[in-house]
Amino acid sequence: MSEVVxxxxxxxxxxxxxxxxxxxxxxxxxxxxxxxxxxxxxFRHRVVTKEELAAAxxxxxxxxxxxxxxxxRAARRAIGDDGPQPIIRSIPRVGYIFDIPxxxxxxxxxxxxxxxxxxxxxxxxxxxxxxxxxxxWATHGLVACIAHGLSIDRRIQVQDALSLETSWPExxxxxxxxxxxxxxxxxxxxxxxxxxxxxALELNVHNQDKKSVIAIHAADPAGLVxxxxxxxxxxxxxxxxxxxxxxxxxxxxxxxxxxxxxAKHYAAMSRHPAALRALALLQQLEPEFPGLDLELLRAQAxxxxxxxxxxxxxxxxxxxxxxxxxxxxQGQQHLGTLLHVKGRLREAAQSLEHGLVLGRACMPPHWQGxxxxxxxxxxxxxxxxxxxxxxxxxxxxxxxxxxxQWGLLTVLWLRAIMTxxxxxxxxxxxxxxxxxxxxxxxNANTALVSVCLNLAGELVYADRLDEARECAEExxxxxxxxxxxxxxxxxxxxxxxxxxRLQGRPDAAAELLSLLPQPDRMQDAGYLWQAHGHAAxxxxxxxxxxxxxxxAAAECREQGNRAGEAPLLPWLVEALVRCxxxxxxxxxxxxxxxxAHLQDETTTANLLYPRALLAxxxxxxxxxxxLLARLATAPAALPLFRRLGRELSAVPIDPRRxxxxxxxxxxxxxxxxYRFSQCVLDVERRELxxxxxxxxxxxxxxxxxxxxxxxRHRVVTLDELLDTVWRRAMVSPEVVAQAITKxxxxxxxxxxxAVRVHTVYRKGYQLRADAHAEADDDIAAALLPALYAxxxxxxxxxxxxxxxxxxxxxxxxxxxxxxxxxxxxAVHSRLKRMSDAEAKAGADGALAASPDxxxxxxxxxxxxxxxxxARLMRRDASLTLTYVLITPTTRIEGSLRxxxxxxxxxxxxxxxxxxxxxxxxxxxAADESVxxxxxxxxxxxxxxxxxxxxxxxxxxVILDQDADHDLAADLKAxxxxxxxxxxxxxxxxxxxxxxx
Numbered sequence: 004m005s006e007v008v009x010x011x012x013x014x015x016x017x018x019x020x021x022x023x024x025x026x027x028x029x030x031x032x033x034x035x036x037x038x039x040x041x042x043x044x045x046f047r048h049r050v051v052t053k054e055e056l057a058a059a060x061x062x063x064x065x066x067x068x069x070x071x072x073x074x075x076r077a078a079r080r081a082i083g084d085d086g087p088q089p090i091i092r093s094i095p096r097v098g099y100i101f102d103i104p105x106x107x108x109x110x111x112x113x114x115x116x117x118x119x120x121x122x123x124x125x126x127x128x129x130x131x132x133x134x135x136x137x138x139x140w141a142t143h144g145l146v147a148c149i150a151h152g153l154s155i156d157r158r159i160q161v162q163d164a165l166s167l168e169t170s171w172p173e174x175x176x177x178x179x180x181x182x183x184x185x186x187x188x189x190x191x192x193x194x195x196x197x198x199x200x201x202x203a204l205e206l207n208v209h210n211q212d213k214k215s216v217i218a219i220h221a222a223d224p225a226g227l228v229x230x231x232x233x234x235x236x237x238x239x240x241x242x243x244x245x246x247x248x249x250x251x252x253x254x255x256x257x258x259x260x261x262x263x264x265x266a267k268h269y270a271a272m273s274r275h276p277a278a279l280r281a282l283a284l285l286q287q288l289e290p291e292f293p294g295l296d297l298e299l300l301r302a303q304a305x306x307x308x309x310x311x312x313x314x315x316x317x318x319x320x321x322x323x324x325x326x327x328x329x330x331x332x333q334g335q336q337h338l339g340t341l342l343h344v345k346g347r348l349r350e351a352a353q354s355l356e357h358g359l360v361l362g363r364a365c366m367p368p369h370w371q372g373x374x375x376x377x378x379x380x381x382x383x384x385x386x387x388x389x390x391x392x393x394x395x396x397x398x399x400x401x402x403x404x405x406x407x408q409w410g411l412l413t414v415l416w417l418r419a420i421m422t423x424x425x426x427x428x429x430x431x432x433x434x435x436x437x438x439x440x441x442x443x444x445x446n447a448n449t450a451l452v453s454v455c456l457n458l459a460g461e462l463v464y465a466d467r468l469d470e471a472r473e474c475a476e477e478x479x480x481x482x483x484x485x486x487x488x489x490x491x492x493x494x495x496x497x498x499x500x501x502x503x504r505l506q507g508r509p510d511a512a513a514e515l516l517s518l519l520p521q522p523d524r525m526q527d528a529g530y531l532w533q534a535h536g537h538a539a540x541x542x543x544x545x546x547x548x549x550x551x552x553x554x555a556a557a558e559c560r561e562q563g564n565r566a567g568e569a570p571l572l573p574w575l576v577e578a579l580v581r582c583x584x585x586x587x588x589x590x591x592x593x594x595x596x597x598x599a600h601l602q603d604e605t606t607t608a609n610l611l612y613p614r615a616l617l618a619x620x621x622x623x624x625x626x627x628x629x630l631l632a633r634l635a636t637a638p639a640a641l642p643l644f645r646r647l648g649r650e651l652s653a654v655p656i657d658p659r660r661x662x663x664x665x666x667x668x669x670x671x672x673x674x675x676x677y678r679f680s681q682c683v684l685d686v687e688r689r690e691l692x693x694x695x696x697x698x699x700x701x702x703x704x705x706x707x708x709x710x711x712x713x714x715r716h717r718v719v720t721l722d723e724l725l726d727t728v729w730r731r732a733m734v735s736p737e738v739v740a741q742a743i744t745k746x747x748x749x750x751x752x753x754x755x756x757a758v759r760v761h762t763v764y765r766k767g768y769q770l771r772a773d774a775h776a777e778a779d780d781d782i783a784a785a786l787l788p789a790l791y792a793x794x795x796x797x798x799x800x801x802x803x804x805x806x807x808x809x810x811x812x813x814x815x816x817x818x819x820x821x822x823x824x825x826x827x828x829a830v831h832s833r834l835k836r837m838s839d840a841e842a843k844a845g846a847d848g849a850l851a852a853s854p855d856x857x858x859x860x861x862x863x864x865x866x867x868x869x870x871x872x873a874r875l876m877r878r879d880a881s882l883t884l885t886y887v888l889i890t891p892t893t894r895i896e897g898s899l900r901x902x903x904x905x906x907x908x909x910x911x912x913x914x915x916x917x918x919x920x921x922x923x924x925x926x927x928a929a930d931e932s933v934x935x936x937x938x939x940x941x942x943x944x945x946x947x948x949x950x951x952x953x954x955x956x957x958x959x960v961i962l963d964q965d966a967d968h969d970l971a972a973d974l975k976a977x978x979x980x981x982x983x984x985x986x987x988x989x990x991x992x993x994x995x996x997x998x999x
Contacts, residue, residue, distance in 0.1 A: 009044055009103065011082050011090070016044055023081055035060055035070075036077035043078075043091060047101035049389075050094050050689045075099065094689055096702045122239050123160035123367065123405075125187040126150050126206075127178050128171045128271075130194040133202065137935065139913055140964070141195055141224055144268030145204075148260060151267070152232040155251045155293055157329065159239055160367035162187050165271040167409055168449040168485070170833050179209060181445060186369060186407030189239055204231060208238050223933055224264070225257035251293035259289040261934045265964060266302075272831070272909065273486040275305045277963035284956045288941075296321070297333055304341035305488060307526060311341045332362035336374055343381055344490060346526050346562030352381045369410065372401040376413045383420060384528075386565030386600045391421060412441055412450055419457055424566070428641075432461050439474075448830055449491075452482045456495050463502055464570075466642040472506070475499040476822070483518060484827035484905050492519070493530040500534040501574075504541040505643075512538035518820065518904070522554070528564040529555035533571060536578065549578040556591075569606045573644065576613035580620055588617050603686075604713050608633075608640035612648050619651070628652070638716060677712055679772040682750075682758055684712060691749060698749040703728060704742040711760065711770040720767040743768060797865050798834040799842040800825040801857060803874040803885060820882060820904040821875055827908025832915050834869055841865070858889040867891050869915075875904070882907060888915060901966070910966070935961065935968075942974060951978050 009016040014025035018041060023030045032040070042059045043051055057066040060074060075091060084090045092102045126146045131138060147165055154161040162185050172178055175192050182190035193206040198220060204227045206217040217234045221227045229252060252260065266281035279302040285292055286299060296318045303311030315338040322331035335358030342351035355378040362371055379394035395414055402410030416438055423431040435458035442451040455478035462471035478495045487495075496515060503512035516538055522531035536551035552575040559568050572595055579588035595601045595610060611634035618627035634640055634648040677684040683692040689705055691698045700708070706728045711719055724739050743760050750758050758772040800821065829836050845861035858870045872887040884907050887896040895914055901907050938961055945954035955978060961971040 011103070012086070014082065016040065016082070018044060025083075030081065032081045033077055035074040036081050039074045039078045040081065043099060043101035046387075047103065050098050050100045052098040054098075056098065094702065097689060100688060121158065121160055121367070122189060123162060123187040123369070124150075124153065124189045124191065124235070124239055125162040125164050125182050125185050126191040126193070127164055127182045129204075130175070132194055132196045134197070138195070138224065140265050140268040142268070143271035144264035144266075145195070145224055145227065146191075146193065147267035147271065148228050148264035149231045149235070151263070151294060151298070152228060152252045153235055156236060159236070160187075160369070162369055165267065166373075167445075168273075168447065170446040170448060170830050172446070172833055175207070183209075184408040184445065186402065186405035186410070191235070202227060206231065206235070208235070210239075223257060223261075225260040225934075228260050228264070229253060255289065255292055258934065258937050259285060259292055262288070262938075262960070263292065263295075263298075265960075266298075269963065270302065270305075274963070275302060275486075277960075278302050279306050279308065280956065280963060281960050284960050287953060287956065297330065297337070300334065300337045300341075304337045304344060307341065307344040307489065311338075315341065328361050329365045332358045332366055333370075334358070335361065336377070339381070340377070343377075344488065344526070346528050346558070346564070348381055348385050348563045352378060352385060352387075355381060368401050368405050369407060372398045372405075372407065372410045373413070375401070376410070376417060379417055383417065383424075384564050384566045388421065388424065391417070395421070408441075409445065409447070412438065412445065412447060416450060416454055416457070419454075423457065423461060428461055428465055432458065432465070435461065446833075448481060448485045449487055452478050452485075452487055452491060452495065455481070456491070456498060459502070460498050463498060463505070464641040464643045466646050468502060468506055471502055475502050479515065480822045480826040481830065483823040484830050484908060486905055489525050490527050490530075493522075493525065493527040493534065497530040497534040497537070500537040500541075504537040507541065509538065509541035509543075512541050514818065518823065522551075526562075527558075528562050528567055529558035529571070530567070532558065533574070536574065540574075540578065545578060545582040549575075549582045549584060552578050565600045569601060569603070572601070572606070573609050573613050576610070577616060580613060580616050583620075585617065585620060588613070592617070604639040605641065608637035609644045611637065611640065612644045612651070615648065615651060636717065637714075639713070677709075679712070679758065682772070684709065693750060700749050701745065703738070704745040704749075707739070707742045708746050708770075711768060712772075715770045715772065718763045718767045718769045723767070796834050797837045797868040798825065798829045798832075799837040799845070799861050799865075799868055799870045800839075801842060801846060801854075801870060801872050803854070803872040803887065821873060823904040824873065824875070824884070824908040824911075825871065827905045828871065828912050828915075829908075831909050831912035832869075837861075837865065837868065854887045854889060862891070871911075884911075886911065890915070906966075935964070939970060939974075942971075946974070946978065951981075954978060 038059045060066045189210045196203045201220045204219045266278045269278035282299045300314045318334045339351045339355035375398035379391045399414045419434040438454045455474045459474035500512045532555035536548045539548035615627045615630035631652045845864045846857045849857040849860035854872045874885045884899045942954045942957040958975045
């Protein structure tokens, strides 16, 4: 839920601090009572079963029914629960519920919130017109370093433009439009040029309708940073405050400033391991660099580094000792991100919640909004859907108030996920299509991957496989091109491998998985294991598939990923049945029956398919026929599983059997909360509300009502109710009639008479009610106003061998690698991929098979297009690219070698951008920067001083910057040959040793 401090009559419950407060003083609570209180309060959106409470009490000793009742009584005494409206309410034969309104007691008073008048700034990437290859990092790194220095002055709210994860356009008007979409008061657009022997930095500050220009000159890039920080502070805060405080970076060396800037550049390019190496080196060289621990924790969190836990502990201790709430809030946020990446979802939610409580009083609105969306995504995976809605409502209100379209894009993406989880498949598809268009307009690459992933998943389970394939290919190629985090990448690959399996493409699935590490080397909640399971199933290796799905389920349950367990179960049980492990399959189904979070309508309906498959293998044909008939008529069953059920029953055992009843049309009801004719049926809280009043209904009648509603399109037989609700217990049929009578009595207590349980003579019962038609809230997507379409520059990918697309059609073993390379080139050079069909149509009109002739033919159809002729070959563990890149202004050809196709695309994009810059600025300075020379000098001195570990760190950072740096590669090889360092699979040093 949304609070860590819950207000009670006369006191409060501090879940984070683990204490009960009354009149501001801590009240002593015995351990058993506290365990009960904590479990009930954390899951107060639903009924907590007796078994869950017993499990919570078990560390205190053996738990009997009487011991549980004593703990409940002690908990009630502790909170003073003796009024007419009990807080801890008993649900007979089921459990207990903490029945108190969720008031946001942890929010501070409004006067403590950050004032809207505090200026906020966002600085966009520089346009690099120097033509210097050694300054390609300045586009993102220099402005990130300036923004970091500006953020030290907390009178200014600085938004991180790099966190938007977009491909920034070259045009100033378009870039300014994208920056203003973040909702900041001031948007800064800059450019870097050569002026004689100096660098000239020009910053255009756009504040509402005002524009001011800041011009700074310096001999080296690091010399631009401190004057830019001072000038921006003066411009934003005003002349009277220009000497109010000195920025904290004034004592830093130019070498450290440039190293920090290059680290931020790596992060902007999604090269997070390289960023982490640079920041770790900076910590060695200048540990007092301001804000370094926080930036180091941010990089460690994204990479999932084990060192991040130690960094977080050190940072939080420093923040608490200095009573710095802002630093503590940011530290808790990054710690939550780290725990999320490592799959420790419950701890991640607690850390993020703590950070949010601290940040409400001191952090800017945009930070609070993003913290809320991050917490909502974690709680969504934990299955706590009630709290997710409150988080998103608050985040949407914040982003709407400050005018952040980027924030609203994130909120609406999460709402689309919620819509999908709630059973609104068609509406979720419409939302995701709109969001995908908005993400493309904003060049929001990571958001585009997430939205295309959601859309592909919806289309796959809607059995619209051809539409899903296009979305899955875009999501996969973009994710690999920008090197998204492991969790998102493995989820994308899982959906894509499922699609390959359903369309019978085992080779394509195997090729895709070859681009990723092995699943036992990753922590991703089991999604990559699922992908391997689907690939093995497609190839007919059912035993291997079952093992993979079992590993996926184990990781999913270990990390508490409830949202990921439900879609995994049907494939897991199916694989176990097909490989003959029937006892294990039955055990998984029994476990699903015992888990509360797997009792929703959709999961129950989808599991009918593997249940029918298991019955077939047991040769229980009547039961299999019954299950398949229920699957065909269940409104909540996904179309994909209905089709699989039809294929399973394609050959009827008994030709005289009844055909399934026609399926009722989808009604868009919620999974856990049903609304019909002024009634609300809350399954998680086990409550019935009629005309706004809660009606008491015993557990068995409540379960009967839920089953009748879920099957309201047909008559439910007496035997079915006995089997489903009473679990085949030895009871008489009269108990059903008694339950129906109690339901009717509860309905008659309200003014509503449109709901009635109709008795069908000698057949059963049917619930007749007009389902509440939920309003189509697609209007929320209108919160994202359409941006002006930017002119697109197209990129065509043509195989170099043979000259025309399709010439190598039979040789597809590197097809994915070439696609990833093309997407990486397009993303990092701000181009748009031309479809293969369009490229082939243009090439077919070429007069000859040469690259120049094909480029001319494609250019005739698509003026200003860029054409890449590429040939990929795999040698050992590396890829060799031979290429010819023809643009409207230049022609580049050569060869590159790297392990990653995404890195090849990125390096090719750098060559293209440098050639464009060289065309604008033909007078080039020397390529070798002063900073690089200083770094090599440091490495040489470290070797002379027998400090091989430091030398290896420095050389790794140099090679991250320039992979073809011969001198750095030679020095590193000499150190390794001397036995003073080791390498990992990527060629980077994983553990350095000092010289003897």
